[in-house]
Amino acid sequence: MKQQNKSRHRKPNLQQNGNDKEKHSSVQSEKDSKNRVSLELVIFRTSFAIILVGFLVYGLYMNYSVAKSSDRVDGRTVVQRDDGDTFVELDSDIDDTEDGTVSSKEQQRKPSVKQEIPVKLSEKSETETPTEKKPLQPSKTDQTQKSRLSKSQNQNGGKSQKNNKQKTTTLSSGNVKEIEKEVEEFKATYLKKMSPKKIFVDGRRLPPVELLPQKPNNSSVRVFLYDEFLSEQECDGLMRAHDSHVKESSKINPLICFDTIETLRKHIKTARKKVKVTPADFIPGTFCVNETFSRQLSGWLKSNWSYSTAFYPGESKFSKIMEFRVKEATQLLPENGGKFQITSYPQGIGYKTHTDCIEDNADERDRMATILVYLQDVEDGGETKFPELGIWVKPRKGRALVWNNMNEEGKCEALSVHNAAKVNKGHKYILQRWYYYKNFYSLGKRPPEPELPVRASGTPRVNCDEYEKGSCRWYDEWNYEHLVDYRNQRINLK
Numbered sequence: 001m002k003q004q005n006k007s008r009h010r011k012p013n014l015q016q017n018g019n020d021k022e023k024h025s026s027v028q029s030e031k032d033s034k035n036r037v038s039l040e041l042v043i044f045r046t047s048f049a050i051i052l053v054g055f056l057v058y059g060l061y062m063n064y065s066v067a068k069s070s071d072r073v074d075g076r077t078v079v080q081r082d083d084g085d086t087f088v089e090l091d092s093d094i095d096d097t098e099d100g101t102v103s104s105k106e107q108q109r110k111p112s113v114k115q116e117i118p119v120k121l122s123e124k125s126e127t128e129t130p131t132e133k134k135p136l137q138p139s140k141t142d143q144t145q146k147s148r149l150s151k152s153q154n155q156n157g158g159k160s161q162k163n164n165k166q167k168t169t170t171l172s173s174g175n176v177k178e179i180e181k182e183v184e185e186f187k188a189t190y191l192k193k194m195s196p197k198k199i200f201v202d203g204r205r206l207p208p209v210e211l212l213p214q215k216p217n218n219s220s221v222r223v224f225l226y227d228e229f230l231s232e233q234e235c236d237g238l239m240r241a242h243d244s245h246v247k248e249s250s251k252i253n254p255l256i257c258f259d260t261i262e263t264l265r266k267h268i269k270t271a272r273k274k275v276k277v278t279p280a281d282f283i284p285g286t287f288c289v290n291e292t293f294s295r296q297l298s299g300w301l302k303s304n305w306s307y308s309t310a311f312y313p314g315e316s317k318f319s320k321i322m323e324f325r326v327k328e329a330t331q332l333l334p335e336n337g338g339k340f341q342i343t344s345y346p347q348g349i350g351y352k353t354h355t356d357c358i359e360d361n362a363d364e365r366d367r368m369a370t371i372l373v374y375l376q377d378v379e380d381g382g383e384t385k386f387p388e389l390g391i392w393v394k395p396r397k398g399r400a401l402v403w404n405n406m407n408e409e410g411k412c413e414a415l416s417v418h419n420a421a422k423v424n425k426g427h428k429y430i431l432q433r434w435y436y437y438k439n440f441y442s443l444g445k446r447p448p449e450p451e452l453p454v455r456a457s458g459t460p461r462v463n464c465d466e467y468e469k470g471s472c473r474w475y476d477e478w479n480y481e482h483l484v485d486y487r488n489q490r491i492n493l494k
């Protein structure tokens with residue numbers, strides 16, 4: 001009834017005509033009209049559904065292709081593809097680590113990575129004295145590494161002797177064979193030059209800017225700058241990781257080491273202390289002074305030093321991201337890169353003038369190029385200065401500096417000397433990585449710790465060298481430098 005009324009109401013003219021035919025055609029047309037309406041509805045719904053599905057498919061496609069293109073641009077999604085992480089998550093990953101180190105969480109998550117590195121290096125060393133240590137790599141490599149370290153900054157050393165020991169005891173002869181084979185089959189690659197170019201990272205356009213020498217010179221050294229090479233979050237994550245690692249490691253007092261007894265004497269004189277030092281004050285076989293004396297000296301030196309913490313490739317997801325980005329930007333090959341080092345400079349601290357490679361070094365396993373990224377602005381001071389080139393660079397958060405220390409023939413360029421100006425106001429943080437001219441088997445692997453000086457596990461060290469132009473630096477890891485220096489310069493301990 002309702003329906004009738006409704007139709008009637010809708011078609012009043014047709015019903016008013018009165019004849020059957022007309023009535024019939026009126027009903028027919030009403031039916032047609034109804035059918036048309038429902039057909040229209042079906043067509044409308046179907047089109048709507050098709051459009052919706054279309055949108056969904058398009059959306060998925062876009063998502064995929066964006067990921068794919070950023071893959072090519074900065075390598076970030078290489079990591080995303082593997083494990084579904086986003087970069088921001090990686091920052092919190094760095095920050096979230098158990099002990100604040102960049103590496104610890106990664107090690108925890110992937111024990112195989114953690115085990116792999118020290119095992120390869122520590123197997124023989126555990127049964128030999130440090131001075132006799134012969135790693136599984138060809139011995140010349142290690143010799144070179146040691147002699148390089150004796151002259152330049154401290155770059156090597158292992159983190160946990162205890163860990164190395166654990167691994168060593170579980171090492172089967174099968175592993176040894178594998179490692180020996182790996183060492184034998186290692187093919188060195190040469191890195192003769194870098195070629196900086198523009199890259200895109202997360203929508204940031206990063207063109208290299210060449211800093212031209214302000215003094216005429218005939219060196220091959222070229223210095224390039226990239227602003228925003230690292231994002232704010234990346235810088236923050238690295239600084240937090242470094243800070244918490246320094247805090248944790250500083251629970252144990254450092255042992256303080258000197259390049260010569262003269263340097264120690266000068267430090268004591270500056271502190272206006274009347275203390276006579278003799279070779280007996282050093283821990284036998286090293287240039288480091290014992291725990292009690294180290295503690296006293298820390299006070300006298302007022303802990304005036306920069307702090308360096310290290311992480312090795314594979315110990316953090318960030319290392320992958322960083323090395324990929326560096327490769328894209330500069331063509332510096334990841335396999336020629338060593339450890340990553342974060343350094344912080346409190347107010348009043350700088351770092352001596354030095355070259356990152358060793359002048360007149362016949363060995364090609366030396367630092368061909370350096371990348372240095374400032375993790376924070378510095379209010380005043382803290383510039384990186386190249387005195388021979390007349391170049392100096394102000395720290396800016398995310399800014400990267402990259403330069404070559406060696407020429408294409410593998411010669412260390414004396415004119416690549418640089419220093420870190422004293423921080424007048426603020427706190428400076430940098431991330432550095434060195435790329436080697438000729439790489440070697442153990443490059444980029446965390447080395448085992450030396451046994452000397454005898455010390456509590458986890459003890460940090462401070463190196464003070466070359467008093468006049470020098471500075472002290474705290475390290476979270478040990479290397480062989482003090483042992484080599486000791487052997488080479490024992491005569492100075494008179």
Ligand SMILES: O=C(O)CCC(=O)C(=O)O
Nearest residue numbers: 351383384418419420430
């Ligand atoms: O901090 C800087 O600006 C330079 C540091 C440096 O050259 C180094 O640690 O080798």
Ligand SMILES: [Fe+2]
Nearest residue numbers: 354355356418
């Ligand atoms: Fe340097």
